[in-house]
Amino acid sequence: MSAIFAAPRSVRLRNLVLTGLATAGAAAGAVTLMPSGASAAEMPQTTHHVTTAVHRAHSAPQAASAGSGNLDGWIKQSLAIMKAKGIPGTYEGLHRNIMRESSGNPNAQNNYDVNAKNGIPSKGLLQVIDPTFKAFHVAGTANSSTDPVANITAAANYAAHRYGSIDNVNSAY
Known part of the structure; x- marks a missing residue:
């Protein structure tokens, strides 16, 4: 290989991960630079938003494939x-939190x-842990924390008890 095309060792030790992410018909992307031997566990853990954004970039399939329906x-x-x-909440409050939590x-x-x-x-659209899902599951919805309607409804029920409404949640909850 000619010297013109040989990358410096420091460049060869890094890899670029570019992952596309489709969300309700809109495209978004995430770029992560990390040493080629690094694992996901070594990624920065600064905020919930950063870690969920990193996860979303590596998650598949997208919303359209989860049963019939859409966001x-x-x-x-x-x-x-x-x-x-009698669980309070609005479309805007649910949508805003879903987009922040799971895109x-x-x-x-x-x-x-x-x-x-x-x-x-x-897990799921509103990133609910199983114990919270079980405690706030709403009768009449699927008993699965990743079922979109069950996840949204349980999370809204939890938020209503803790914050008064999902509309009052503006960060990780």
């Missing part, structure tokens, strides 16, 4: 159940935060 439909189904059960991916799972390290990773 708009799941939110509307959850709102109907919430209304019937609309019902299969998102955070394998990096303290919950994951304790063996109970956050």
